[in-house]
Amino acid sequence: MWNIPNILTLLRIVLIPVFVVVFYLPVPWARLVCALIFTIAAVTDWLDGYLARRWNQTSPLGAFLDPVADKLMVAVALVLLVQAEASILLALPAAVIIGREITVSALREWMAEIGARAMVKVSMAGKVKTALQMISIMLLILGSPFLGLPLYWPAVVLLYVAALLTLWSMILYLRAAWPSLTRMPDQA
Template identity: 40%
Template sequence: MTMTLPNLLTLLRLLAAPGFALCYLLLPRPWADGAALLLFTTASATDWIDGYLARKWNQVSKLGTMLDPIADKAMVVIALFTLAAFSGLSGWLILPGALILFREVFVSGLREYLGDTAGLLKVTKLAKWKTTAQMVAIVVLVAQGIAEHQLGMSVFGMDGEMIGAILDGREADRVNLRLWLLANDVLVWGGALLIWVAALLTVLTGTDYFRKALPYLRD
C-alpha cells in the first residue's frame, strides 16, 4: 500500500468528517459555524483535487478508489446529523437527511452483497452531481447559522417598534439589519431547496443502482 498525495488527501477528508461534529461540540457559536464551514469547504475541495491529481499523475489506486466514496459519505452523513442537532432548520433537515442516509446504507449493502459483481455499480455522472449537491447544500446551511447569529446580534436590545422603524426606513440602519435579514432569508430558503434537490438526486441514483443490481438479486 503506497501512500500517495491523492490518497493522503482522501484520508484527510475522511478524518475531517468527525472534525465537523467536534467543531460544534467544542466551540461556541458562531465560532463553531465558522470553523465547520472552513473545514467542510476545504475538505470538499480535496474531493476534486485528489481525483484530478490521481488521474494526472497516474496514481489511481485500489486504496483511493475504496476510501474516496467512504470519505464523501462520512462527511455528508456526519454533517447532516450535526446540523439536525444544532441548526435552527433542524425540522427541515430530518426527512431529506433520512432519505440520503437510507440511500447510502442501501447502496453500500448492495455493493457488499454483490461482491465481485459490484463493479456494475460504478459511480455515474448523476451520482457525482448528487455528491456535489449534498456538499453545496451543507455549505449553505452552515453559512445560514452564521447569518442567523449576526441577525440576532443586530436586533439585540431592540424592541419591535425600533426593528420596524429600521426596516421601514424611518430609522438609520447602523447595524446592517436589512442586509443580515436578507442574507438569512436567502440562505434559509436556498439551503432548504438545495437539501431537497440533493435528496431527490440521492433517491434517483439509488433507484438506478437498484435497477442495475436487480438481475443479480433474483434467485
C-alpha cells in the same frame, strides 16, 4: 500507498473530529470555520480522485477510503445539523441521504462479491447529487445570512433537490443490479 491523493483522502477523515469539535464550540465563528472545513473536505473529495487518475496513482487503499471519507463527512454533518435544528424539515432529507448511502454501499459491496461491481459504478446522477448535497450542507452549516445573502431556505431547497436526486440515483443503481438481485441461486 502514501501518495498525494491518498493523503488528501486521509485528511478528510482526520477533519471529521475537528469538524465536530468546532461545531460545538460556543464561539460566534464556529459555523464559519465548520463551513470552511466542510468545503475543504468537499474540494479534496473531487481533487483526490482527479489527481489519482491524472497521475496514475489509483490504489486499492484510495478506492476503499475515498467513498468512506465522503460518506462519513456527509453523515456527520447531516447528523449535527439535524441535532442543532431538530425538525422534520432537515431530518427527512438527512434520513433519505444517509439511508441511500448505506443502501448503495451495501449494493456495491454485494455486486463486487459476485463480480458485477461495474454494473453499479458512479453515474452522472450520482455526481450531480453529490455536488448539490455538498453545496446545500455547506450553506446549512453557515446557517445565517452571509454577506447579506439569505442562505437557509436556498440551502433547504438544494438539500431536497439533492435528496430527490439521491433517490433517483439509488433507483438507477438498483435497476442496474436488479437482474443479479433476483437471479435464483442455481442460475448463477
